[in-house]
Amino acid sequence: MLEAYRQHANERKQLGVPPLPLSAEQTTALTHLLCAPPPPEKKRS
């Protein structure tokens, strides 16, 4: 997720604008990275 995000941020930089806000999918991936990864029994059903 991070690599793809950085690439996106770079493309946006070429256009002179900041990256797009995170999508729900990206945010989910981010939460996993922040705690890398939550134990399975804690996952939402």
Place this chain on the structure above:
Amino acid sequence: MRPPPPGEEAFLKDLLANQVPPGVDDASRVKAEFLARIAKDQLKCPLIGRKEAVYLLGTMIGGFNIQPLIDLLSDPNLADDAVAALSNTLMIYDAFGRVVALSRDNSFALQVVQNWANGTWFTSRPPMPGEVTVTVFKVEGEINTDDFSPASEAWSRPDIPLHAQSMLMTRAPGSLDVLKGLHAKGHPIAFVGDVVGTGSSRKSAVNSLLWFVGHEIPHVPAKRTGGVVLGSTIAPIFFNTAEDSGMLPIQCDVGGLATGDVITIDTAKGTITRNGTVVTTFTLQPNTLGDEVRAGGRVNLIVGRKLTEQARQALGWGPTDLFVLPDRPPETGKGYSQAQKIVGRAVGKAGVRPGEYCEPKMTTVGSQDTTGPMTRDEIKELACLGFSADLVMQSFCHTAAYPRAVDIKTHATLPDFVTERGGISLAPGDGVIHSWLNRMCLPDTVGTGGDSHTRFPIGISFPAGSGLVAFASATGAMPLVMPESVLVRFKGTMQPGVTLRDLVNAIPWVAIQQGRLTVAKTGKKNMFAGAILEIEGLGDLKVEQAFELADASAERSAAACTVLLNKEPVMEYLRSNITLLQNMINRGYRSVDAIRRRIAAMEAWLAQPELLTPDPDAQYKDILEIDLDTITEPILACPNDPDDVKKLSEVAGTPVDEVFLGSCMTNIGHFRAAGNILEGHAQTDVRLWVVPPTRMDEQQLKDEGVYSIFGKAGARTEVPGCSLCMGNQARVRDNATVVSTSTRNFDNRMGKGAKVFLSSAEVAAVTSLLGRIPTVAEYMSAMNERIMPKMDSTYRYLNFHEIPGYEKRGVVIPIQPT
């Protein structure tokens, strides 16, 4: 548990804190749920502690973060943090009641309510600075909203930073580079223009401007606030949108300012100085502007003020003096008009005066499908998970007939978005927003809608842009400076052969005769502009007919319209509508609660039917009397200006290529009348379009055999909806001359180069047979032969309560799985 990727910790935390949109986006749901689990100790995260999780929840504005924060008020270790987080959160909505209930035995919850009551959300923010030093970026002349946000770049509007790159691209190419270069002077930029923000009310114009002159908002990605805009004239809707977004808009003489000037704005003294010399002066308007800037925008101020007021009431405290009270017009002691009383009731008073700021309760709100997706985005930004307005209805009338791929996506997703929040969603093909919304209106209540024709035949509607429609839906109220009223009084007797559409056109016709309306664009006079049209003297009209008058107040550039009706037609209309609403429940329309609530409110009104009436000494800005005895022939609006009205005899004989019977200006009576006129005739030479406003009209006309008359006449019928009226679906041929029953005849709206007359359905039907506009004699002969002998059966309206078994009509019974 694995540790996070090494070296990325700060970056990851920044992404979570600042790059997830707040509000009720899908991403903010993920973020809020994640933080809630950490805060509640259900999830351990090495990078984010419990306290920090509560803090971050407190930066999310509202929506999914609220309930976890309320829960945490009962956690002794984190309750203080939850208090701080909730105290500065404004988008609370109905969670307010839950916090108040909890405050009876939870001292932390009580602290939250007290902080709300003390307005700490406001006092913790810095006041509007007394002096602001900025660098001027000036564009000469008029800068309209299309210059800020070009329609050709509409696709990028949701992406604010990217869309901003197209600002001024056609109006002043290369000027953005100049603007960006000015940042080197080390001050924020002020946008300066002679006439700023005219044109359509698009929020993207302000978004783009803010991207260059505003500052970032902590924890909110890709959006900015603050900033200064100076204009000799700033268009009212643009001004309001700037206020809403936290900008400081100032109207002052900008003649002495030039790009690159470093100026100091003294907000207290009302001066603008350059190198210590006063260049120009101003008065901050409205007087609440300082509070708006401090609150981070007018939206925050209105929501926050209400929260503070509610909290003080809950605590039994008196009113606060924390906020500047809006200026009030002097009390005249005179009576109130109908509109002033209706709005008064919506704010809990006997009436409101013109010029008075108020926030009337929104009882009925409509949204259609071209502005609906924008309204949806705004509703998300307001962190709204449930509408506070009693009834919010979404229609699909503008895109049902010939949807593009993007419309299909809207049709698939918008209904759930609306019904999940307690609104009512129609289906594509059901028909025009207004024809439906009118049937959900309650007498003497206020509403709005994202369409300039959202004007109610009972009660009053103030149509608005997508931002205000979202605000009205979410909060159940709308900011309004009460406009002045113009009384239109009909007297005398309606003459044979004259229809209601002719009375619609008689309003500008008489105003033109009296020199109070001019057709020429330069130096235009318009006694109705910006006012509320209050129509009297036609009390026996059916409500469906009354809408024709209210609807057309849009073409007069009036802010709103009331029609003074007798009780009987209103009672009949509501009885009919209760049956329709019951039918909607049986057909599976959602949300059922909203429909049931509205039925109950209608029944309650019917149990004690009383209507507000104007006081005899009510004050009007102007009065226009129309003597019905003097209106003896049809009146048409001529190409291409709804104000350019002429008598039939003045335009008779004009060859016509196409005729359109449809739009919200029509009701079932018009189609029967057209059927009577067309009956027995072979195919018309002109292209004839017939599109009833709703599926109920269509069904009834089919049941009565009227559609077969249209078929024999060679008419092209379409899905009930806006059809040709909006010009975004099927269109007339290039350069065609058209007679139409639709709302407005702006250049190129119905077709490229089209010349459009607006007339009654009766004139339009006769025209379709002749291929030219009829003479008065031809028209009268058709009316005498075909309409007059059966007036009662022709102008009969949809009384659903008189149709046996209508509640169950069209109900699909699902096959039970065995």
